[in-house]
Amino acid sequence: MLLKLGIDELITKKEQFAETGIKTPEYDFEKVWEVTEKEPTWLHFGGGNLFRAFHSVLQQHLIEKKEIDKGIIVVSSGNSGTIEKIYHPYHNLSLNVVMKADGTLDMEVIASVAESISTYNSPESWDRLKEIFRSPSLQLVTFSITEKGYDLRDLNGEIRESVRNDIFKGLMQSNHAMIMVAALLYERYQSGKVPLALVSTDNFSHNGDKLKEAVLTVASMWKEIGVVDNGFIDYINDETKITFPWSMIDKITPQSSEIVSEKLTELGFGSAEIIYTRPNGPAIAPFVNTEESEYLVIEDRFPNGRPSLEKVGVYFTKREVVDQVERMKVCTCLNPLHTALAIFGCLLDYTSIADEMRDKDLKALVEKLGYDEGMKTVTDPGIIDPIQFIKEVIEVRFPNPNIPDTPQRIATDTSQKLGIRFGETIKRYVEREDLNATDLTFIPLTIAAWCRYLMGINDAGEEMNISPDPLLNEVQQYINKIEFGNTDSIGTNLQPILSNQKIFGTNLYEIGLGTKIEEFFKQLIKEPGAVRKTLHHQIVS
Ligand SMILES: NC(=O)c1ccc[n+]([C@@H]2O[C@H](COP(=O)([O-])OP(=O)(O)OC[C@H]3O[C@@H](n4cnc5c(N)ncnc54)[C@H](O)[C@@H]3O)[C@@H](O)[C@H]2O)c1
Ligand SMILES: O=P(O)(O)OC[C@@H](O)[C@@H](O)[C@H](O)[C@H](O)CO
Structure with a gap:
């Protein structure tokens, strides 16, 4: 008999839970x-x-x-x-399942x-x-x-x-x-x-x-x-x-995964069903899987x-320290890298973040975004070392094959995240005398790739699902006027998006990045394979 999540089971079958390797309260x-x-x-x-x-x-x-x-x-x-x-x-x-790097589960x-x-x-x-x-x-x-x-x-x-x-x-x-x-x-x-x-x-x-x-x-x-x-x-x-x-x-x-569900059932835990709240909607389950x-x-x-x-x-701690830690994680060392992997990953047909980290171009992309472009704006908060943190993210956490995370999950609501994940760094480049926003390459490339992603066509030129986003209709009214393969059709269609301060925190044209993003976008929509080609070219040049 499979163990189930329930009050009576927890009280009467404590030993069976322990034998299955599941800790109980x-x-x-x-x-x-x-x-x-x-x-x-x-x-x-x-x-x-x-x-x-x-x-x-x-x-x-x-x-x-x-x-x-x-x-x-x-x-x-x-x-x-x-x-x-x-x-x-x-x-x-609820059952909390921690997926460790060595493949074992803490339940x-x-x-x-x-x-x-x-x-x-x-x-x-x-x-x-x-x-x-x-x-x-x-x-x-x-x-x-x-x-x-x-x-x-x-x-x-x-x-x-x-x-x-x-x-x-x-x-x-x-x-x-x-x-x-x-x-x-x-x-x-x-x-x-x-x-x-x-x-x-x-x-x-x-x-x-x-x-x-x-x-x-x-x-x-x-x-x-x-x-x-x-x-x-x-x-x-x-x-x-x-x-x-x-x-x-x-x-x-990540969302509860079928792989973890199967493992739990094999181990003898029966409350492992995945439930979809609506067709193609997010998966939820009585268990949750995490790192x-x-x-x-x-x-x-x-x-x-x-x-x-x-x-x-x-x-x-004090507000200043939270600010520094948060800038480090959300604006530099983790979330912008996640969003870049989400956008490029969807375009390049990946369904696993860990798999993406084995792709040389994508690994180099997050290294360049994090170590080269983002890190210049980070202040060491004192309680967590930024270099150690990003190293762990890139070398251990993202590549962990046991974490069933997907670019499609992270691509959800991207319009709500760009201002924080990239806009804050862009602002610092504008404010600081020793930095110049137009020197940035991989942030504008990722923003261009988001516009390319919004076309709903993958790098092979095939139709691709787009994750839910509250601004999808608003931004797609412009993107839909652009034809894949026809760079002339771009016209002024990116301008309402790239100038929107609500999305990026700044008008990207006013700081000299709008045109650079349009140029990247032109390259990205040229033909099937153009996303990979443009990304690879920027990585090696
Ligand atoms: N999952 C992660 O890896 C992670 C890590 C750090 C921070 N976060 C933060 O936590 C948030 C939630 O992540 P999650 O994994 O729990 O997501 P989730 O989809 O599992 O849960 C989101 C929750 O928010 C509620 N919700 C969704 N839209 C809402 C709206 N418009 N108004 C009110 N409630 C709404 C949903 O009902 C649900 O309870 C993320 O957006 C992020 O800001 C997530
Ligand atoms: O949760 P979101 O949708 O804001 O962002 C997706 C991921 O980048 C995010 O959930 C990370 O996994 C998380 O921030 C790690 O701490």
Whole structure:
């Protein structure tokens, strides 16, 4: 009989789990859930793969060290169906699978999620969330809702109509996470102005500021139409009450993989099914697969206290240090390299990041992006050495064949990531007297390759699937006017994209990169094989 994820199984079959090599929780998890329901301390928005492989595991280890007696409450604000499909059916239990470089698996059942709430069109959940936000014991609300979860505006920088309509409905339940959080904060404001920290753990620079700006935008619009008073705005701005600490988070956590699912079943674990929430949609599963390396650095500003996560490896530090670590990881040593591998990998028909790292041109591309172009803008944060970090990324983490990561996953929402992953470095090249943006080669080449990718044609000249992206329709209205193989058809069609500050953080023409990118793009669309040829030529020249 295969072992299943379930309360009774965990209690009655502890030994079989151990024999299978699966660690089970060393605490009375039902008691933890009970205490958490009454006195919540930690709420998390977006219980996707990263949360299940990182935040919830940290909390489990803290509980096991007897540093805390409470779990985490998870809220899913998107319509992915995750809560209904992989939280509720398994009593919020999950199997964390760490895929080590030597091919072995570390497996552990995680029971630190005490409750999971889906807010999508659910009035009952809304009442429960309001109750949680009124609770004085609540110390922190964390987020891993993807970059687009914070976005209120369209490509022209205007508040989207649907968002505006939702805001004008007042303090009602909304399906937009930022409107939801603003309304819930108002609930807390009204029940004694109790302090709270709201911590974004999404991949972008100064993530706390972006979260604060989104929440304040909603609150200020409510203030204008008389839904909230000025005291509410003051409450959000008062750092003794509400903080938005910055953070840097790092742990490569791909979607649940069929290969891992098969291995688990072979080992005797039966809750290993892969579930697709929609056709061609992301794969989710009762297990999550991740890598061994992990880094979490958080600005230490928690006005209502916080769990002692430093006891399980989390760094708490000053804002300047978070900024430096985050710039190092998200803008230089990991994420830009990932995005370059995603774009070129899709064009060159790869489906594995590890396989891409065995391609000499692609390995050289990430080395040039990281060591040559990006590293010049990095300040050593002191707590993690940038050269050691990038070396581990390029030599150990990306090439790990046991991590089933794909360029297609990383290519998701690229329009939301370019400004952070490349735009910040470009800005530094513009600002610094000793650097010159027009000296850059591999960043503009990657941006040109993204435009080429948006054509939906691979390097062999065949139709290719494009990963979901909220700006796809907006950017493709220009790209679709360009004909593969016909460089004359480019005309002015790239200009609305490359000049867009919302995508890149700068107008790329104004800093002399627009034309360079157009030139690369011309080469990339010339004929089948042109992507490989252009890339190889730049690598060797
Ligand atoms: N997976 C990783 O390797 C990794 C590592 C470091 C940081 N991150 C950060 O974490 C984020 C989430 O990664 P993941 O692997 O958990 O992704 P995931 O797809 O497994 O989960 C994303 C979660 O966000 C929610 N969501 C999606 N769109 C939303 C929206 N518009 N509004 C509100 N909620 C929304 C979904 O419901 C889901 O719960 C990434 O975008 C990134 O910023 C991921
Ligand atoms: O999660 P995203 O979509 O923001 O970016 C895709 C990957 O680059 C990212 O998930 C990395 O795996 C992660 O940042 C590693 O810590």
